[in-house]
Amino acid sequence: MNKINKFEMRLSALSENENFARSCAAAFCLPLNPTLDEINDVKTAVSEAVTNCIVHAYNGAADKYIDMSVTAEEGGKLTVTITDSGCGIEDVEKALQPFYTTKSDEERSGMGFTIMSTFMDELLVTSEKGRGTQVSMTKFIRGARNVDSRTDSAAD
Amino acid sequence: MQVKIYNKGIYTIAGLSGELDEYAAKELRRELDEGLTLPSVKKNILFDMGGVSFMDSTGIGVLLGRYKLLKGLGKNMFICNVNAQMDRILRTTGIYTIMQKVSV
Numbered sequence: 001m002n003k004i005n006k007f008e009m010r011l012s013a014l015s016e017n018e019n020f021a022r023s024c025a026a027a028f029c030l031p032l033n034p035t036l037d038e039i040n041d042v043k044t045a046v047s048e049a050v051t052n053c054i055v056h057a058y059n060g061a062a063d064k065y066i067d068m069s070v071t072a073e074e075g076g077k078l079t080v081t082i083t084d085s086g087c088g089i090e091d092v093e094k095a096l097q098p099f100y101t102t103k104s105d106e107e108r109s110g111m112g113f114t115i116m117s118t119f120m121d122e123l124l125v126t127s128e129k130g131r132g133t134q135v136s137m138t139k140f141i142r143g144a145r146n147v148d149s150r151t152d153s154a155a156d
Numbered sequence: 157m158q159v160k161i162y163n164k165g166i167y168t169i170a171g172l173s174g175e176l177d178e179y180a181a182k183e184l185r186r187e188l189d190e191g192l193t194l195p196s197v198k199k200n201i202l203f204d205m206g207g208v209s210f211m212d213s214t215g216i217g218v219l220l221g222r223y224k225l226l227k228g229l230g231k232n233m234f235i236c237n238v239n240a241q242m243d244r245i246l247r248t249t250g251i252y253t254i255m256q257k258v259s260v
Contacts, residue, residue: 037244043210048212051212106217109216111216119244
């Protein structure tokens with residue numbers, strides 16, 4: 001049977017929690033034996049998604065919450081889901097375009113979703129205006145496929 | 157996030173260290189804009205990212221903002237000592253086309 005490991009967390013929509021969120025996701029995927037590059041990809045994508053919640057969904061309002069869940073499946077499939085109950089995105093397709101930003105006056109690069117989709121293998125964004133946004137990202141941790149050779153004798 | 161601005165050779169160097177994300181961005185912008193507009197600042201400004209362990213697209217926004225500021229002052233901006241994670245971000249976003257990576 002395919003073993004699934006999962007954790008969920010809820011955190012205040014504060015920028016000081018960004019480091020915590022990406023570090024948690026990175027630490028949780030360690031049993032999948034990721035490469036350093038894979039860990040960094042996950043950290044970066046999580047940071048982008050959490051930043052979007054804080055900056056765009058909640059527009060800096062600190063009394064809001066972000067939900068993050070991460071599942072790790074045997075074989076190396078890692079799925080990170082980040083959900084907010086903020087303003088929502090009117091046109092998701094447009095928001096996914098590189099360099100598209102609603103806050104160019106704030107020095108926003110408009111590359112958040114582009115980085116998420118480049119650094120992860122799958123990206124799914126669902127949003128409802130006035131209700132919130134859910135970002136679901138999957139990465140297949142290839143490093144995990146190379147651990148079969150590990151044996152008990154290695155501990156001797 | 158820590159910033160150290162000093163002159164060395166042909167460059168004014170802005171040495172950054174820490175994690176460059178949304179949390180660090182506001183204070184970093186303020187410190188850079190203050191330090192990089194002093195009269196002692198040279199024509200070539202080198203951002204030394206050697207101490208930066210993590211950066212996301214908020215960091216790209218910060219770099220682009222400083223690029224515009226410096227360009228407006230007739231100055232050139234360079235970047236060096238980027239780690240693999242940052243290099244991937246900088247390549248993905250095409251930043252190297254406007255901000256040359258140099259090795260020092």
